[in-house]
Amino acid sequence: MKLTNKIVIPVLFSVLFLGLISCKEQESNQTEDVASTEADGGHPNLVLTKNGVKEIRKHLGTVPIFDKSLAETKAEVDAEIELGIEVPIPKDYSGGYTHSRHKLNFIMMQKAGVLFQILDDEKYAVYVRDMLMAYAKLYPTLPVHPQTRSYARGKLFWQCLNDSNWLVYTAQAYDCVYDWLSAEDRELFEKDLFVPFAKFISEGNPQFFNRVHNHSTWGNVAVGMIALVMDNDALLKDALEGLETDNLKVGMKDDDGGFIKVEGQKLGFYGNLDEPFSPDGYYTEGPYYQRYAMYPFLIFAEALENVKPEMKIFEYKDGVLIKAVDALLNLSDANGDFFPLNDGQKGMSYYTSAVVTAVDIAYYYGGKNPGLLSIAKKQDRVVLDDTGLSIALGLKDGLEKPFEKKSVELSDGPNGDEGAVGILRSDNLEVVFKYAAQGLSHGHYDKLSYSLYEDGEEVAQDYGLARYVNIEQKGGGNYLKENKTWAKQSIAHNTLVQNETSHFQGKYEIGSTHHSEKYVFDVSNPKLQVASAKENNAYPGTKMQRTMVFITDDSYSKPYLLDIMKVVSDNSNQYDLPFYYLGQIMQTSFDYEKLNTPTVFGKSNGYQHLYKEAEGVSDGSNAKLNWLLNGKFYSVTSATSKGDELILAKIGANDKDYNLRNEPGFIIRKKNAKNTVFASVVESHGAYSAVSEFAVNAYSHVKQMDVVFDSDAYTAVEIETDNDKKQIFVISNLDNDPDSEHQLTINGKALAWTGAFTLKALN
Structure with missing residues (x-):
């Protein structure tokens, strides 16, 4: 028998059924009052309570979302009883x-x-x-x-x-x-x-x-x-x-x-x-497993609150369980899908039953936040207990307000001092920037990695896990070996890889003792949102700092993303910075040679699962890649140095069982480099209609971008757009005090500003 998540109940049946229940409830009110009084202290008392059952029966037939959930559950269970x-x-x-x-x-x-x-x-x-x-x-x-x-x-x-x-x-x-x-x-x-x-x-x-x-x-x-x-x-x-x-x-x-x-x-x-929980409610294993763990956490908390209210479990750790629900919802894209940080299956969303339970409990015990009602309305079902009835009554009374997802930084670690995940949101674009702790055994070796979304669709992806959950044909539905050999490895993420070796050598016992450091998170100006973090332990003797900036230019329809990765090392190394875009290449600004037979990129640390499909060598100018995804045009423009290798790659090498998705990547490789800066601008800039067959704004608006200054103290990137506007972004690498005053001369121009960063117009 195949059991679906949602069984459609004929309207007439639902009305008759609920009407009968309502009548039965009215006829037995007096008996129930006596029974409830006599049985105080009995069962049920965990999730359902005696008083809760009484209230539910009283409202049956008048609370649409509860009545619908009840009718669906009844049909589901009746079918099983029949079998x-x-x-x-x-x-x-x-x-x-x-x-x-x-x-x-x-x-x-x-x-x-x-x-x-x-x-x-x-x-x-x-x-x-x-x-x-x-x-x-x-x-x-x-x-x-x-x-x-x-x-x-x-x-x-x-x-x-x-x-x-x-x-x-x-x-x-x-x-x-x-x-x-x-x-x-x-x-x-x-x-x-x-x-x-x-x-x-x-x-x-x-x-x-x-x-x-x-x-x-x-x-x-x-x-x-x-x-x-x-x-x-x-x-x-x-x-x-x-x-x-x-x-x-x-x-x-x-x-x-x-x-x-x-x-x-x-x-x-x-x-x-x-x-595992930070004071902000972030769960260190990541949102996929936070979603999975929230059910036992909250259902037991509800039971403890009902049976042993003196424990005040919802007040524990400054109310972290209620905060965790808010954090989890913020860790989802515009469609409600959770960001696949660490081991995370794509497509898992807040429509899953565990989060239905979490939302209902958080609403009931967390002060009846009206924003949660809007999530429950989208979920279109409630749990059949006191908390679900509370949601149903709130929706019936029209109390819901939108749950607003804003730019937010969620700290990691039990005390909130082990890095964080920063989410920048601007005009339907979302950047998920990970500078957190290891994430226990489900963590990946991907310090300072990021992914980019638009309208709930991945543009620059995090691969997620290598597993087909509960699909028996694929390893019994369990984790595949490629989860360790590919998905966890650093090269599988949009982050820096040194000498083809994963962060912390890909060893949990090393990675679990370190975390990245928060540096700047400032979203006070919606037109200039900045997140910056440092990682000093992934490679001994090498320090990395990455800064992600959403810049809104009113001349264009969408903000663009500035990405600056600064690397300082005691030794000369080979650095790879991959960019896993999704979609079809339209054009590149650089010449490349496409290999007749793709070659395997490397031997270990995830490289053995990458094909090198094409390669070119930079002449020192910008490298631009333009692609089409879901009817939208995107471009990434990267500052390069002469001799940098420009590699077009694809996932799927050494994968005899076809366990991996064959998706593309663009990798900039710098050889024999000691201190360097990778800088790129990512744009969403146009659209294509297959119906009208018109392409609008198909080309990048970035004319030129360069790293114009880099020292221990400051890094500056200049961006010129196709409307001849020039802007320079500068970040202080050593002083993140928002009240500090800075002065710097770059190419003869004197700059002065207050705070850790600035964006200045040059013309």
């Missing part, structure tokens, strides 16, 4: 039948539990009970999963991570039917299923449970959720604080190369709140 229960012997990786079946089972159990509470129809409780009975019989007979790839194998699934998913959702189902079940059934489920399940995840796999990582967050929350249902204080303590065990040695590694434990590190749910 019957199946709990197969586990054998598959992600995407395989047994994996998918067990995943669907826990999702359907959770939904059925909710339907039982809201609709008061025992068939849903029976479904949950019978499913749990099947698992209670199966689980004690299971060895560890037969697939051996994971560092922590589960029983139902190939890794403990997915077993934890199962328990997080199933705990909610158990909570919903807890009071309905007989005492004998509850005793059986807890003795044969839930307690052994929780202890297997935790005590049986301390290398999985006692760790700071999104995997462990799921494990901690799984144990914590079932502990709350069973009122098991010992398991709850393990969930919140981690295990007290000597089985883990300091520096022990997992199969991703990440440290499981370091000296003095806080573990458990609190540890996973303290370490």
